Amino acid sequence: MLKLGVIGTGWITKQFVAAARATNAFELTAVYSRHEESAQSFIDQTAPATAYTKMDDFLGSDVDVVYIASPNSLHASQALAALDADKHVIVEKPLVATAMEFEKLDEALRKKPQLYLFEAARHVYEHNFQVVNDFTHRQQIDGATLTYMKYSSKYDAFLAGKLPNVFNPEFAGGALMDLGIYLVYDAVAWFGVPDNAVYLPHFLKSGVDGDGVARLDYGDFSVTLITGKTTNSSLPSEIYSGRQTLTMDNAAELETIKLDDQVLSTEKLANPMEAEAAYFAKAITGQDRNAFDKAWQLAKEVHQVMSILRTSANLDF
Amino acid sequence: MLKLGVIGTGWITKQFVAAARATNAFELTAVYSRHEESAQSFIDQTAPATAYTKMDDFLGSDVDVVYIASPNSLHASQALAALDADKHVIVEKPLVATAMEFEKLDEALRKKPQLYLFEAARHVYEHNFQVVNDFTHRQQIDGATLTYMKYSSKYDAFLAGKLPNVFNPEFAGGALMDLGIYLVYDAVAWFGVPDNAVYLPHFLKSGVDGDGVARLDYGDFSVTLITGKTTNSSLPSEIYSGRQTLTMDNAAELETIKLDDQVLSTEKLANPMEAEAAYFAKAITGQDRNAFDKAWQLAKEVHQVMSILRTSANLDF
Known part of the structure; x- marks a missing residue:
């Protein structure tokens, strides 16, 4: 224990x-x-x-x-x-x-x-993340549009003149850091490290990004990431392969994965953090260096891309 | 007649x-x-x-x-x-x-x-375009994500090494010119002329954009336009107003307009070009200068934005 x-x-x-x-x-x-x-x-x-x-x-x-x-x-x-x-x-x-x-x-x-150090990128450890991963590593990829936008429970306070941590640049807040990172995990895990990446944020008065769009260039195709904490979106996310389109609920909550009209996988999680907790416990208890290295390498690549995105937008903490 | x-x-x-x-x-x-x-x-x-x-x-x-x-x-x-x-x-x-x-x-x-000159921007003359227009001019706007992406019937020929007009830079082809312009019409009619606009295209080997994302900056909010002719998207389009979200099928086909879960308007057109044809006929026959001026002013603003988008992407014809 x-x-x-x-x-x-x-x-x-x-x-x-x-x-x-x-x-x-x-x-x-x-x-x-x-x-x-x-x-x-x-x-x-x-x-x-x-x-x-x-x-x-x-x-x-x-x-x-x-x-x-x-x-x-x-x-x-x-x-x-x-x-x-x-x-x-x-x-x-x-x-x-x-x-x-x-x-x-x-x-x-x-x-x-x-010692092991894990980033709690919850969805990476879920079954449906792997379902998408299997698809992207098996099929030709022609692009993707990944979305995660949610009206923050703290945004009303921000509009009322307060400065909650998630909207405070001193605490490295903003949409990219809080929700956009899920999309960067998606892109890096599923498609690899892009050749180039640009982030176009909409800045709030506090200096953090309330919402934004990132475009990742993979040479043969491009991937669009849409994130935000000031509006509510129910846009699904899509991965394109020729005429076919893989769809998921959004790019962080992967309850249902469809290929065109065909359901590939559905999964309803009671506690969405259980899969990551189990992975971390197994790696630590079993001293599974490989499980750690795999997660650490992905985190390293994700934060390289995050850094490029922030730099492209003059969003430096 | x-x-x-x-x-x-x-x-x-x-x-x-x-x-x-x-x-x-x-x-x-x-x-x-x-x-x-x-x-x-x-x-x-x-x-x-x-x-x-x-x-x-x-x-x-x-x-x-x-x-x-x-x-x-x-x-x-x-x-x-x-x-x-x-x-x-x-x-x-x-x-x-x-x-x-x-x-x-x-x-x-x-x-x-x-003499009158009209651009056949079909959807602008449809009833549901006006339904959205009424919403955007009545409500506070906090952003929008507008999408129109369709796998072109000519793309297989392009992949096979041919050069159909719609993928040929000499004929001013590409996604922005062909489908993206619907989204620019949406944005300019619904939100006005943006303060700034950037287009991030994915270029095909022929030199035109196969798909791309535009970001329009309106000061208080930003609008994202997603267009493409090489993949199939069924993403709806969204306009954000506080916690509320207005949804339409996509940003060029406006069959159903919803505000959160409430249907505001549905319209199924037998021939989607009839509304514009009727508008043009009425203006010309009735020598309705005002109807012409309104359409021409909108076209002028749309093409100012189109020019800025092309310039930002080095997409010059």
Whole structure:
């Protein structure tokens, strides 16, 4: 049983802890928050564990794995601190806010090859992600339009003059970082690293992108990514192969995969984070270096593309 | 009854002639083609008329209105010749291939204010186009994603090494000119002239764009246009207003307009060109200068945006 410590006490941490416990491979032992009440309230709502308000104490506890779901701008430094304390790490996406941060994590991992660090890119570990992956690696690809746009629960507060973390450039917020990264994972996993990439964002007054379109150039074809946190889209996503079109709900929630009118696969997940939690547990427990390398290589390529997209749009954190 | 002469004998001319005759305002009297057999075959399949293979003879006949559906690169010069011969003109979209061509037509029309020239932007005259227009002029707009992508019936020939007009840069072919222009009409009519516009095309070996994405910047929001002639998309189009989303089939075929789950309007057209034919006939017959000016002003703004999009992509004809 892996002892799990968590940083951040929001809804996503609750969902991850539930998924982790459902795998029967993790037990929650430590909860970090700057606020004692937040940590205690989290524990009351999930499982018995020790509350910590000092990072050193938290990282000094006997946890095996640290899960990080703090604001984006803190992910890398907290992950480095956890590695430094000899913990395996699972970081909510986006793992990093800059290319330099990725380099530092890569270097830290090279120095401690017994430790694993995973980015919690949830959908990558789902069955239907693999169904699409099998298709794209078997068929000729002529392009794709991948969409993930959702009106953020925090956007009303932003419009009312507040500055929630997800719309704050100081916390590396914005649509690309929060939802667009799902699409970049899709594109890199399914089609590979593009030859070129451009991001055309619409900037909010705070300086982050409220929505945007990325275009990835693969030589023989191009891929369009549409993301946003200020409007609601129910556009499906499409992958083109000659006259045929593969369709999925959107590019992050892959409940139904269709090829033209034919359903290839449907999957309804009770907790969409269970597949990733199971993968991370299996890799860590079984010391499966190959499973780690595969995930790390994909994360590396994804963040190379993310960095190019941000640079093309002068969206630097 | 307006005497109609047509240039071009393809399927679109047949459909326009059928629509024009259905309005009971036009009669077909003259058909121009470089090839006698094409003109005669067209007449055999539609209505009695005189076949012409010499442009001077065709324009010297007693037609009141000339409809032009030749390759894109010939539209402007043929329209100029028709105006010069004192004919009203209806030109299949795109009206022009360059900004300079538009200027020349504008000047020719200023010199002959009794003549009307319409671009056959079919969907603009449909009832559901107005339904969307009413929405966008009444509601706050927060963006839109407009799509029109269809695998061209000529693309197999292109892949087999031939060079059909629609994929030939010499004839001003490509996705933006052929299908993208519908989306530019949508955006300019519904949202106005953007502050800025960029087109990111995927180029085919012939030098035209097989597909592409345009991003129009309106200051407070951005609009994404997705077009292509090499793949099949069934993506609906969306207009965002706060948490609400207006949906249409795609951005050129507006059969059903929905606001979230509520159907605002459905319309199934037997011949989708009838609305435009009726509008053109009424304007010409009634000498309705206002109806002409409105259509011409919209065409002018559309082609300003088209020119900016082409320039941004180095797609110059």
